[in-house]
Structure formats: structure tokens, C-alpha cells
Amino acid sequence: MGQDRIELESSVGYLLKEASSSLRAAMDAVLRPLDMTVTHYSCLELLAQRPGLSNSDLARGAFVTRQSMNVLLHALERDGFVTRPAEAPAGRTLPVTLTPLGRRRLEQASTAVRSVEARMLRGMTREEQSHALHALQRMVRSLHEDDVPRGQG
Amino acid sequence: MGQDRIELESSVGYLLKEASSSLRAAMDAVLRPLDMTVTHYSCLELLAQRPGLSNSDLARGAFVTRQSMNVLLHALERDGFVTRPAEAPAGRTLPVTLTPLGRRRLEQASTAVRSVEARMLRGMTREEQSHALHALQRMVRSLHEDDVPRGQG
């Protein structure tokens, strides 16, 4: 019968979704004691690697809309983890930076997240991990080709 | 000590999230003309492969809560794509089945989704695809080991 039907268990798309979902659940589990979510962590991690990123930059990096990132940033700012200048140094972009408190917070979270990633990757050789990495990169690239940039319109 | 920070671009976790996000966006884009979402499609696809699945089964298969799946099922039922018996044949589980209309709907969606998956996989050899598939399966398994079953508690 449906020979051409996508077999869910052997569909890369389905597995991608399952793996991503499992990873998110595992990360949420280890982050919960720290009172953080994956998006919290992503934002902080992004800022540690590239200080001065804007709200829109962070949104793209965390795969949410800039409106969502904006409410997150306000919470992080209120809690003293990040800072934004009152006025834009140039244009409208407000560069966000980690505070020392935010950096300490990130260190805790980073340790927890690293343990999850290590757990996910255990049982795979260095070479297998590299292959998986490149396969994922290739999929992302293929998906973005001849693709309209997403956003608000 | 200078614990090597997770380099986002070379982190399997980050790539996983990015790939999953890109795939979802691409699927949403091709499904939008059909007035469907990824969750819609997932539900229908699941039912085509295993008729009679319960609400909870579908929720697990689509990676959402059973409450979310329940509202979706009501919409699909209202639109005539699926059917549920008024009373449970056994226990409390209500088996859901596709209607002929739902099956036709799925065919359209399935064609669109297949094109996206093909686009994602283009440029990868059969062997590379197989490697990626098994890598993903392994990650999911590792993540689920010594893990509490998720749910409502």
C-alpha cells in the first residue's frame, strides 16, 4: 500500500523534531533548579560570545521573534543579568551586555547544559559527532536556499 | 579554569535547534496555502500510519501535551477530518480515525512536506542520510536513558 508514504520512524524530519524536543526537555530539566529556561540560557550564551548584540540579533540567534526576545530581555534586565543603555549609540539598536551577575549565572547554566550535551553525544565517536554536525549544517543550508528571509513582513 | 565554552556554531545542540527550527519554518511555509500547520499534519500523518491512536498517543507522537492535542482534535473533528466514537470501546481511550476527507487532505499535505524533506536532504548521499538518521536516533536514545518519563506528573 502507501509505498511512497513517509515512514515516521525513518524520516529524518521526524527524527530531527524528536531529537530537538528531547534535547529541549533535558535542558529544561537541568535548568529548572536554576530557575532558568532554554531561551534564558540561549540569550545569555549568545551575549557571552558576542557582547553588544541587539535585541533583534538575539532573537534570530535564539529562534524566536524579536517581540518575544524583548519581553525576555526586560525580565533579564529587571533581574540584573543584562544591561542596556538608555539611548542608542547609533541608529536604533540598543547593544545588550552581560553584567557580572549575569556572567556568574551563565557559568552555572553552562555547566548544566554541557552535561546534557555530553550525555546526548556519549556513545558517538569524535568522527561520528563531526559527521552529524556537518549533516545538520548541510540541512540548514539547503533549507535556507531560495528561501525568503523570515521576519515580520 | 578556562573551561572551553560551547562554541555555538559548532555545537551539535545548537545546530539541532537551528535545523529543527528551519525545517518547521519551511514546512509551515508550504502548509500555509493548505491552511494547515505542522501539528495538523503530524496528527493526520500519525493517524494514517496507525489508525485508532488515542489522543494521548497522538500527543506523544507530535511532541505536545495531550491538552494541546485535544483542542487540535476538536478542530479536526469539527472540520470533518477525523472521527471519534461517542463512547470508549474499552477503558477511557477514544480511538481516533481519519475520514475520507481527512485522508485526501493528508495527501495534499504529504506531497508538500515530502518536497521540503527532499530539499533538506538534497546534496546528501544515501549513505550520509543514513548516517544522519542513525546519529539522531542515537542521540534520542542517549537523552532518554536514566530519564523520568515526561507528562503531567
Add this chain to the structure above:
DNA sequence: TGACCCATGTCAGAATTCTGACATACATTC
């Protein structure tokens, strides 16, 4: 039989995220 545990369907409320819209700032073009 009865106590217990687990899974299911469902209701209600909260939290999160998204869509739509607007004004502003800069670059490009005429």
C-alpha cells in the same frame, strides 16, 4: 474484595509566543 498506582480525557486558568501595526533611523537611489 479493596487499596493502590498509573494512564486517560477533560475543564479552567496562566504563561508564553506569535501576528499586526507604528514610528524611527540609516542606506540607497533618483
Add this chain to the structure above:
DNA sequence: GAATGTATGTCAGAATTCTGACATGGGTCA
């Protein structure tokens, strides 16, 4: 200089999803 296009931050409302809670059905085990 003026018009246009793109990108940003932000406000407001809607839609979606989740968390919490409850009663029911069925299995296990004493």
C-alpha cells in the same frame, strides 16, 4: 535634497501551548 527600502524597538491584541487539577477506568497485589 527627496523618495524609497530595509531594519530596528515597541505597543497592543490574539492565538497557542502549557500547568494544575479532577474524575474515571483498568491493572496489580495483598
